[in-house]
Amino acid sequence: MNRLKALDQAGQSVWLDFIRRQLLDSGELARMVADDGVSGVTSNPAIFEKAIAGSSDYAAALAAQQAAGVTDAKAVYEALAIADIRDAAGALRPVYDRTKGRDGYVSLEVAPTLAHDTAGTLEEARRLWAAVGKPNLMIKVPATAEGLPAIKQLIADGINVNVTLLFAVDMYERVADAFIAGLDARDAARKDISGVASVASFFVSRIDSTIDAKLAEKAAAAGPDEARRLTALAGKAAIASARLAYHRYLHLFRTPHWQALAQRGARTQRLLWASTSTKNPAYRDVMYVEELIGADTVNTIPPATLDAFRDHGNIRASLEEAPDEAAAALRAIEAAGVSVREATDFLLADGVKQFEVAFARLLAAVAEKSASPRR
Numbered sequence: 001m002n003r004l005k006a007l008d009q010a011g012q013s014v015w016l017d018f019i020r021r022q023l024l025d026s027g028e029l030a031r032m033v034a035d036d037g038v039s040g041v042t043s044n045p046a047i048f049e050k051a052i053a054g055s056s057d058y059a060a061a062l063a064a065q066q067a068a069g070v071t072d073a074k075a076v077y078e079a080l081a082i083a084d085i086r087d088a089a090g091a092l093r094p095v096y097d098r099t100k101g102r103d104g105y106v107s108l109e110v111a112p113t114l115a116h117d118t119a120g121t122l123e124e125a126r127r128l129w130a131a132v133g134k135p136n137l138m139i140k141v142p143a144t145a146e147g148l149p150a151i152k153q154l155i156a157d158g159i160n161v162n163v164t165l166l167f168a169v170d171m172y173e174r175v176a177d178a179f180i181a182g183l184d185a186r187d188a189a190r191k192d193i194s195g196v197a198s199v200a201s202f203f204v205s206r207i208d209s210t211i212d213a214k215l216a217e218k219a220a221a222a223g224p225d226e227a228r229r230l231t232a233l234a235g236k237a238a239i240a241s242a243r244l245a246y247h248r249y250l251h252l253f254r255t256p257h258w259q260a261l262a263q264r265g266a267r268t269q270r271l272l273w274a275s276t277s278t279k280n281p282a283y284r285d286v287m288y289v290e291e292l293i294g295a296d297t298v299n300t301i302p303p304a305t306l307d308a309f310r311d312h313g314n315i316r317a318s319l320e321e322a323p324d325e326a327a328a329a330l331r332a333i334e335a336a337g338v339s340v341r342e343a344t345d346f347l348l349a350d351g352v353k354q355f356e357v358a359f360a361r362l363l364a365a366v367a368e369k370s371a372s373p374r375r
Contacts, residue, residue, distance in 0.1 A: 003313045004306065005037035010315055011295030013103050015040030017274065017302045020051035021058055021080075024087045036310065039095045039103035041088045042162070042201075042274070042300045044140065045112055046358040048081055053365035062369050073363040074111075076370055081108060082131055089134040096136040101197060102267065107162040108132065109140035112355035121150040129159050138162040138197065142352060143171055148178045151198075155182025156189070160197045164274070165351040167203055168344035172245045172271075175200050176252050179269040183261055194265025199298055202245055203275035204288050206347055207238035212280065214338045233333055235283055237340065239291045240326035246271055246294055246319045247326075272298040277305045286313045294319025 004014050016029070016038050023029050032038040052058050058080050065076045088106040096104025108128055114120040125139045138160040141147045147163070154161050155178075163175045179200075183193050212234045219230040252258065253268045262268075276288040276299055284290070286309045289299055294317060301309065330340055 002036060002310060003315065004310050006315050007289075007293065007299070008037050008039075010293050010317060011297070012293055013039045013270075013298045014306075015042055015105075015272070015298055015300040016306065017042050017047070017276075017300040019043045019047060019084055019088060019106075020055060021061075021084060022055065024084060024091065025057075029088060029091045033091060033095060036306070038306075039099070040092065040298065040300070041106040042140075042272075043081070043085070043107055044109050044164070044358075045355045045362055048077070049358045049362035049365065051084075052077070052080060052362060052369070058369070062366075066370055071370070073367040073370070077362060077366045078128075078131070080366075082128075085132050085137065086134060089132070089136050092136055093134075101135075101195060104136045105138045105160065105162075105197065105199075106134075106136065107138040107140050109164065109355075112142070112352055112359050115142045115144050115352045115356075116146045118146045118150050121147060122153055125150065125154055125159060125161075126157070135195070136160075138199070140164045140201075142348075142355075143175050143200075144348065144352070148174060151175065152178040152182040152185070155179055155196055155198060156185040158186065158191065158196055162199050162201055162272070163269075164201045165203060165348055165355075166200055166245075167207055167241075167347040167351075168341065169241055169245045169248060171344070171348075172200055172202060173248055173252070176249070176269055180252075180258065180261070183266050187261065187264060187266075192265070193261065194267070197267060198269040199272040200269055201272045201274040201300070202242055203347070203351070204238040204242055204273055204292065205275045205277060205279050206351070207241055207343070208235055208283075209279050210343045210347055211237040211333060211338055211340065214343070215333070215336065218337060230336055233329065233336060235280070235287075236329040237333055237343075238288070240329040241340070241344075242271075242273060242292050243319055243321070243323060243326040244330070246297065247323050249296075268296065270296055270298050272300055274300050276300070277302050290314050290316075291318050293317060 085108045092104040110124045140162045142165045179198050187193050215230050219227040273292045278285050289309050
């Protein structure tokens with residue numbers, strides 16, 4: 001059996017962390033849905049920046065926008081992105097129908113410049129939701145302090161939300177609480193809660209990249225024995241954090257409060273593993289897939305890692321392995337003088353900044369290509 005399809009038997013959905021016009025026009029996404037069991041698509045400003053700036057896929061669409069007199073770069077970008085998102089939603093609609101709305105989603109992110117603007121996030125999320133007009137859309141909102149009330153309100157509005165840029169277990173709990181509070185508000189207003197979907201996107205490889213670098217700095221200044229101990233902690237933080245977040249998920253969505261909502265049709269906010277390409281060449285290239293397999297989860301996988309897992313991935317129920325060891329690994333990292341909290345706070349701020357930079361490059365590329373769309 002195709003190893004990617006076998007993940008479904010382990011209870012994990014495979015989503016594709018990639019989008020571009022050629023993927024849709026060539027029928028490749030439809031093939032991946034059929035052959036690989038891909039059941040969702042995620043996008044972000046960096047993905048769209050590479051797709052639009054790095055290809056000629058959008059030349060005709062850019063020419064059409066120019067002919068229509070659309071000159072604002074953000075408006076042009078949104079027109080291109082919305083067309084891609086709608087077509088991806090169409091390709092995924094059979095999955096959405098077959099799974100009764102559990103899978104089959106495509107995600108579109110609010111502008112990263114709104115990451116610390118609750119009102120602006122709400123306005124843009126509602127506008128994009130209406131513009132796409134597909135029930136299998138998820139609006140991506142970053143897990144900032146200002147994003148939390150927006151997440152709660154969007155869920156109360158009945159808008160599907162993909163909460164992005166999660167790095168810390170404690171913030172994951174706050175996100176889950178916001179999701180449940182949104183459902184509570186919607187339920188109190190006597191509105192249907194059975195059709196509202198959400199995922200919490202927990203970024204993994206970036207955690208190791210940051211903490212491993214700090215461990216390496218300390219190891220370089222330590223004696224041989226201490227250096228070996230510090231080096232042995234490398235590559236442990238991300239998987240440990242993810243496993244602890246999953247442990248919290250299992251608890252949060254088994255409470256009597258949740259069970260009462262579930263009785264009225266509510267569906268859990270699944271954890272989604274993001275940033276699952278391996279950044280460190282010393283690590284196995286499918287590490288962040290193999291070590292994060294568990295029931296009722298999603299892994300959004302970039303194309304190269306998807307190909308690698310299809311070729312040589314191993315499948316086991318890894319997420320619930322040794323939760324005590326996961327906690328012990330994080331305690332050991334803290335004891336070594338590396339603050340996991342400080343690292344995750346940095347990663348959130350840096351993630352927003354990176355998406356802002358990618359978004360600025362994206363708009364600049366759109367403006368340049370709009371001036372000469374056939375290039």
